Amino acid sequence: MIETAPPGTEFAALHAELREVTRDVLARMSPETPVGPAVAAQQGWLGLEVPEEFDGAGATFAETAVVAREWGRAVAVGAYPSAVLAVGTCLLLTPAPGRDQLLRAIAVGESTVAVAFTGDADACRSVGAPFRLRHSGSRRVLSGSAEFVLDAPLADHLLLFATDEDGLPAVVSLAARTAGTVHTAQPLLDRTRTFGAVVADELTVAPASIHRLAGAPAVAVQRLHDRAAVLIACDSLGLSEGILAATVAYAGTRTQFGRPIGSFQAVKHACADMLVRLTVSRHLVDAAVRRVAANHPEAGIAVAMAKSHACAAAVDIAGKAMQLHGGYGYTWDSGIHRYLERATLNRALYGTPAAHRRRVSGRYDPAIRTSTGKGFQR
Known part of the structure; x- marks a missing residue:
């Protein structure tokens, strides 16, 4: 299958090279072996968006999305997605020595960071959070809990x-400890991902460890939610590409009645339907990535379209x-089960x-936007 960059995409040659190198590195690794932070840092994946002064590449989310797509195609195991969320979170914070040190530690693979935030798409317009900060005399006390925090059991920092x-x-x-x-x-x-629950019980925190979001808080929170959603959409797009490639290869070698099963019309039609859904996902995800990378004010709508379609399509394509x-697919x-399991999790x-x-419908239906508060706000 020939893959081309969307028309007008800048740095298409760079993205093609990054895609090829990432695919080659992941293909040489065992599917069951996690890609460690040292390997990911050596390839430059962890520091793609980290500013150069903090030992990063100073790139954009567009380059991160290229790696995320290949990560899904290979059904790779490792803490790359949580690193992307951690870098994105740090870049939303007001500059401070602690933030800068953490960015450098992530870029060089010295720290694995888990981010605990409200992951519900309906909460993306809210500044609500799973934890609470309060004063207790001269102390600042943290309480609360968050479930299904990506890579929390593996993280050394939260x-x-x-x-x-x-x-x-x-x-x-x-x-983390x-x-x-x-x-x-x-x-x-x-089994390709790790999640955990994090509970803070009357934890005293130092003032230097409390960071504020730069700019409008609601906008910053929305950007983090959009970033997380489109990251998973990229993963699902990669899953779909990997599944279709494996299926076409199998149909060309598996024979029945003396012919490759790929020569049967029903199989051709099924593969064509998979390609159609994949192509739509590719266009939607590319549009969402461009808007997130540019911090476009309407990025949320593009992200919602990409996440809803690409993740649902990946489950259908895997099935x-x-x-x-045939029977071999159930062994x-x-x-194939690895693709299906991951695609099913990505969907949710x-x-x-x-x-x-619902986010998309709120843009076109004022009643939904005003009555639920969950629609798109101009």
Whole structure:
């Protein structure tokens, strides 16, 4: 399958080279072996968006999306998605020595950071957070909990979104094993990712560990939600591409009645339908990536379209691929289950298709926008 950059895309040659190198590196690794921070940092993946003064590449989310897409295509295991969220969160904060040190540590692979925030797509217009900050005498005390925090069991550092007594958002940065925090692993069917619950119980935090969001808080929170959603959409797009490539290859070698099954019309039609859905996903995801990278004011609508379609399509494509593989597709040896499990989790992660469709509908239906407060706000 020939892949081309969207018309008018800048740095198309750079993206093509980055895609090729990333695909080659991930293909040489065992599917069951996690891609460690040292390897990811050596390839420059972790520091793509980190400013150059902090040992990063100073690139944009467009380059990050290229790697995320290949990460999904290879069904890679590792903490790359959580690193992307951590870098994005740090870039939303007011510059401070602690923030700058954390950016450098992420870029060089010295720290694995988990971000705990409200991952519901319907909450993307809210500055609400799973943790609360309050004064207790001269101390600042943190309490609250967050479930299904990506890579929380593996992290050595946490970024916790909290709301202070004035209702303003803040991000608390602390070591993962700080006394007063509890981590509980939350196993899922998808074994390529790690999630955990984080609980803070009356934890005293130093003033230097409390960071404020730069600019309008609601806009910053929205950008983080959009970033998380389109990151998963890129992963699902890569999954779809990998599934279709594997299915076409299998259909060309598996024979029945003396002919490759790919020569049968029903199989051709099924693969063509998969390609159509994949092509739509590709256009929607590319549009969302461009808007997120440019901090476009209407990026949320493009993200909602991409997330709702690409993640739902990936599940359908994986299911069809399993059918086309026949009985072999239902075995562990085929590896199709890895795509299906991850695609199913992606569909619900950081907003279900239904939640993101509500965001889109709010743009066109004023009644939805005003009555629910969950629609798009101009």
